[in-house]
Ligand SMILES: NC(=O)C1=CN([C@@H]2O[C@H](COP(=O)(O)OP(=O)(O)OC[C@H]3O[C@@H](n4cnc5c(N)ncnc54)[C@H](OP(=O)(O)O)[C@@H]3O)[C@@H](O)[C@H]2O)C=CC1
């Protein structure tokens with residue numbers, strides 16, 4: 001009975017007006033690079049590349065102690081590869097990521113077949129685990145490393161056609177792979193996931209899986225089943241995981257989430273009626289789920305890093321860091337409590 005599920009209008013209208021005025025031209029340029037092999041190669045030769053080694057991105061620490069994603073101009077990277085005894089043409093295996101406002105194309109490349117330490121020495125940086133990189137980098141660099149790894153991982157796992165068993169070939173941009181024996185085209189894959197912060201009007205519901213770091217609670221999440229709408233997934237996941245029936249849904253935002261593999265997270269607020277708040281946790285999925293008051297959530301949001309509680313004491317409650325869309329949902333919920341929406 002989905003009729004009772006109300007989908008409320010998004011409360012926040014995204015404001016794109018601060019985006020650069022050449023946005024349309026830039027998007028069309030990127031699209032051209034995906035379709036025109038020659039244009040893509042030319043863009044690569046005048047563009048920049050960032051590196052991975054077996055899917056771990058290369059980061060460099062500045063003198064101020066800030067981590068950055070080093071961007072290597074094509075020619076410099078060719079030189080580095082030559083010095084490491086590799087044919088410089090390996091740079092052409094780079095995958096298109098985006099382009100700057102000045103239409104300078106940005107690519108990434110996995111140099112996993114080279115000696116890791118030798119590349120680090122040549123480039124002046126270190127290859128670090130994606131999770132560490134994702135939470136260390138600032139601003140727009142974090143989504144870039146996530147996107148790069150997702151694309152490289154997809155290429156590494158899709159070298160063969162699942163219908164013919166024959167090798168697939170990528171286009172220059174790396175935005176698709178083709179099986180030439182049957183014409184099948186493969187595109188990078190993401191799994192849609194719904195993440196929802198359930199509220200009863202006064203409290204919000206957070207849960208933890210046994211695999212979460214000690215003390216960390218997050219919003220409920222779950223993968224979409226084939227054929228489901230997002231609203232149906234949300235309603236099903238909340239019912240399955242905590243035994244509650246959702247009565248309204250409001251869209252909040254979305255995020256590409258690289259862990260453990262590419263998920264497309266769609267974040268929503270949901271409500272249950274105040275008379276229907278008895279939580280019945282599915283312990284196959286969750287270790288714990290419970291309602292939190294506004295004061296408890298405010299305290300959890302104040303913690304910037306995981307607290308170092310002694311093992312013999314109950315853990316301090318904390319929530320995912322600001323890059324996780326769960327954090328955005330939790331902050332919005334606090335804002336809603338402090339400045340209730342009048343529907344206008
Ligand atoms: N960015 C953020 O703020 C947050 C992101 N997340 C992410 O959301 C995702 C989903 O959350 P989670 O609670 O684990 O999901 P679910 O509640 O759907 O449970 C995961 C289980 O679903 C099954 N499953 C169904 N479809 C898929 C698929 N396409 N890929 C993998 N497993 C699938 C698997 O079970 P089986 O193997 O038994 O079939 C898996 O163990 C995770 O990747 C998690 O990292 C979660 C919270 C916060």
Ligand SMILES: [Mg+2]
Nearest residue numbers: 220221222285
């Ligand atoms: Mg789940």
